[in-house]
Amino acid sequence: MLTRTTHLFDDATRVTAGDSRWQGQTSDDYWAFVGPFGGITAATILRALIEHPERSGDPLSLTVNYCAPIAQGAFDLDVRLVKANRSSQHWCVELTQGGGEVATIATAVFAERRPSWSHQPAEFPQAKPFEQILPYPRIKASWANQYDFRFIEGYPDFSGVKPGEPASAYSKLWMADRVPRKIDALSLISMSDAFFARIFHARRELMPFGTVSLTTYFHIGADDLVAEDISRVLAVADAKIFHRSYGDQNGELWSPSGRLLATTTQIAYFKA
Amino acid sequence: MLTRTTHLFDDATRVTAGDSRWQGQTSDDYWAFVGPFGGITAATILRALIEHPERSGDPLSLTVNYCAPIAQGAFDLDVRLVKANRSSQHWCVELTQGGGEVATIATAVFAERRPSWSHQPAEFPQAKPFEQILPYPRIKASWANQYDFRFIEGYPDFSGVKPGEPASAYSKLWMADRVPRKIDALSLISMSDAFFARIFHARRELMPFGTVSLTTYFHIGADDLVAEDISRVLAVADAKIFHRSYGDQNGELWSPSGRLLATTTQIAYFKA
Numbered sequence: 152m153l154t155r156t157t158h159l160f161d162d163a164t165r166v167t168a169g170d171s172r173w174q175g176q177t178s179d180d181y182w183a184f185v186g187p188f189g190g191i192t193a194a195t196i197l198r199a200l201i202e203h204p205e206r207s208g209d210p211l212s213l214t215v216n217y218c219a220p221i222a223q224g225a226f227d228l229d230v231r232l233v234k235a236n237r238s239s240q241h242w243c244v245e246l247t248q249g250g251g252e253v254a255t256i257a258t259a260v261f262a263e264r265r266p267s268w269s270h271q272p273a274e275f276p277q278a279k280p281f282e283q284i285l286p287y288p289r290i291k292a293s294w295a296n297q298y299d300f301r302f303i304e305g306y307p308d309f310s311g312v313k314p315g316e317p318a319s320a321y322s323k324l325w326m327a328d329r330v331p332r333k334i335d336a337l338s339l340i341s342m343s344d345a346f347f348a349r350i351f352h353a354r355r356e357l358m359p360f361g362t363v364s365l366t367t368y369f370h371i372g373a374d375d376l377v378a379e380d381i382s383r384v385l386a387v388a389d390a391k392i393f394h395r396s397y398g399d400q401n402g403e404l405w406s407p408s409g410r411l412l413a414t415t416t417q418i419a420y421f422k423a
Numbered sequence: 424m425l426t427r428t429t430h431l432f433d434d435a436t437r438v439t440a441g442d443s444r445w446q447g448q449t450s451d452d453y454w455a456f457v458g459p460f461g462g463i464t465a466a467t468i469l470r471a472l473i474e475h476p477e478r479s480g481d482p483l484s485l486t487v488n489y490c491a492p493i494a495q496g497a498f499d500l501d502v503r504l505v506k507a508n509r510s511s512q513h514w515c516v517e518l519t520q521g522g523g524e525v526a527t528i529a530t531a532v533f534a535e536r537r538p539s540w541s542h543q544p545a546e547f548p549q550a551k552p553f554e555q556i557l558p559y560p561r562i563k564a565s566w567a568n569q570y571d572f573r574f575i576e577g578y579p580d581f582s583g584v585k586p587g588e589p590a591s592a593y594s595k596l597w598m599a600d601r602v603p604r605k606i607d608a609l610s611l612i613s614m615s616d617a618f619f620a621r622i623f624h625a626r627r628e629l630m631p632f633g634t635v636s637l638t639t640y641f642h643i644g645a646d647d648l649v650a651e652d653i654s655r656v657l658a659v660a661d662a663k664i665f666h667r668s669y670g671d672q673n674g675e676l677w678s679p680s681g682r683l684l685a686t687t688t689q690i691a692y693f694k695a
Binding site for chain 1: 505668
């Protein structure tokens, strides 16, 4: 008997095509505390665009604004090609549930990645091999357990704020799917939001937190990413400021071979 | 006779209110080589949102996707409140001309900036005082001449690529309006796009270039920014990668007093 085994990630980001309206559904496997993991929502939106018959080119940038919590269950994606150029496309996607208000709005750019002068000033972060680091243990949020996080620097410590200086918000870690899966653009967008909140690191404690807006740029062509043939990335993230209930995050996702695959930034709400 | 003198920047970003459709017009004073300076377009969009009667809270994030060149003349802004929450708002703005295709699409988040725990891990860049540095000379693009750029590091050198390593893409400079104007959120979004292209620095030459997507986060409440009462910012920008016709930029805009006012990132097309 033939058993088809789909990766949980692909199940969770599955979409059903419509003309301009696509359907998806939340996944209990990628659930955060009050709604779906933001990375899986972003990946589902990106999947709808990548699978869209009018799509051409590779993902270049994606911005996702999380407007309201998404309830467990089905949702609709209103997918619109805003403008098509000779070598790039601009898209807008709105996520709604049951004909209600917009819960997530995203804009994306796709582009033909033509050969050009190439230069990577960013420095590849030094890291101990993946195999030599223990995975971060399972936690209550199901989404985090779908990933294999191996911390090189900035291991999460929730023992509380120490007197004096806040702790560092910097982390360096290997990220892989717990069940190995080849890294594609969907992985990269999801992993962009898979860092623990910078405020948890800086304050050494958990608190109410939510990503408000996430932007990721893709620095590799889809063909090159296939050729990399990798199942993990080396990831770094840091924050520049926490102020008046909002803080930022900026991060990089690297191929083990030393290629910068994606850069990401986000602004997030926190209560502290 | 009473003469009312409006700053060129405010002229250039003037908008006329409609219900959901607002009007603006390009400005010859902020013209780039093939269309309006992207920063002035972003500032005009932000102005329409700030002046919108339904707007509440301060700008938190703005993403602008430049889809097509904007022709000289009038344009329409289709301004839509996508989702309003108790303490935040999500907006979408589409710029069109003469009922044609979308030339620019933007999403924005506004938020009430409530008091919270505050921490600024980013380090204030050291800089010589503004007064001790000569302004960058006037150039052909009119927009650049509306600004007073005073370079501390990464002075533009367009003498061509040297053999060996590409030049640094890093710049540190003071930015002010040539005719002094108090820094507000509109200044910050415009200045976010006022760095010279990173590829010009890395290659030491000019070439076809265009910002594709720009994201800026605001890290200061509007009231605090008024209280800063400044007419210039200390700005730094760098790039992480140039690859297959696209390169990134990340930057910071600082108050002279050492407050991080805004962080910005963009992905841009180049031909080299």
